[in-house]
Amino acid sequence: MTIVSTAPRVFMSYSHDDDEHRDWVLQLASRLRGNGVDVCLDRWDVTLGGNLAHFMERAADGIYRVIAVVSETYSRKCNDRSGGAGVEAQMLSARLYNELDTDAVIPIIRNNPNNPPELPAFLSGRLWQDFRDTATQEPAYERLLRDIHGVAVDAAPPIGPNPFEGRTEIQARLAIRDSPGRWHSPAFQGDVEFVFSQNSGRYKLGSGTSQFTLWIDAYGHDAVRAYRDPAGIANVAVIHRVRERTELLADVSQFETSSRTAIPHCGDALILHNGDGFWALLYIDKVYRREALNRESVVEFRYEIQPNRTPDFSGFAFPDSGGS
Incomplete structure (x- = not known):
């Protein structure tokens, strides 16, 4: 019998800026897998001689949410449509255009010193999570993980009664x-x-x-x-x-x-x-x-x-x- 994983699936989209950046992405992906997220990462899922283009097509697959690690280099390549990041940006742009209200792509900011950070054009207006400051990375990671698992960070309070319904003016004023x-x-x-x-x-x-x-x-x-x-x-x-x-x-x-x-x-x-x-x-x-x-x-x-x-x-x- 085939066992189907119920873990949320995530595709990591990033640019290979340098070894330190690649290793940081690897560490993040490894930690997410340890916390119940089925992460798709090129370093694990593309073998020597493998079809890289076929791998990148997963960014457009609706079974994945996409974590876009937005560095300065990533933004530039996405906007110029160059390299692997540019290919993924093209597919993600179409995906976001077809589903305007989707949260399929989660931008996280890394190696991007501008304030506000420079996002690729296709992610303009999207809510992002900041991973630039090591002092705040732990709460940032928990917020990311909660969002992927659908566990609210800030829970909406229940809707209370209408203070004016069935009350006199004085009673309503006191209730408010x-x-x-x-x-x-x-x-x-x-x-x-x-x-x-x-x-x-x-x-x-x-x-x-x-x-x-x-x-x-x-x-x-x-x-x-x-x-x-x-x-x-x-x-x-x-x-x-x-x-x-x-x-x-x-x-x-x-x-x-x-x-x-x-x-x-x-x-x-x-x-x-x-x-x-x-x-x-x-x-x-x-x-x-x-x-x-x-x-x-x-x-x-x-x-x-x-x-x-x-x-x-x-x-x-x-x-x-x-x-x-």
Whole structure:
């Protein structure tokens, strides 16, 4: 009995810029195969004396998605229709023209120093993934792998009810004001000003499996107390004076996580670990009170969620103005 593979199929389209570039593509293709992707690569699938033109025709085959490794040389050859990249570009252009809304070709950027990068004409307007910076290649790789396997990186939240339906004007106004989306930052990183005297001190970060529910209350005049009680939060911890100890950000799992609470002051970092294995780091910039209709308790922080589930935040970008 013939066993048919259900692994997604990917064709690697790239230019042979130099040995280092060829080896980088080989490493990427090998890693993808190790993560459940059936990769078609010339170094594996074309033998001496084999038909190279026949191999390149696979770029037009609908059973494959195509990863286009867009270097400066690749863009030039595609536009000039020269070399193997030019042949593949011609076939891919026809494929994209016939299926205008397709995501059949995934451009990834490598050896392409321009900002924005120079893409071949046939890929103009297509969303690309940046693989130029070694510091961000891990999250870039996970995003690529998730896309190939059809596992969303940023999960769309469910559609809520119409706040105006079946409500009075005042009820609708209250429903809008108290909507959970008001206290939610779905991105992997950002700057937040949270009035934690609202919404019972709860604020959501991230989305899907990478979501965290931050639950805090006041602790003195320049600190907050964070809890691991919300569903999905496995651990909380604190790094004191984190700007002076940035070498410790390479592995934040080393900090004490056995307590129910963690108390970061201004200038400290709060570590969150959720039940799906994701890690988040929050730098506490300011904690203060301000007068409004009622006295408000406010915390300002910068946060980052590590999308590849590692506890490595060595590249964390601190805000320009640190806490006291």
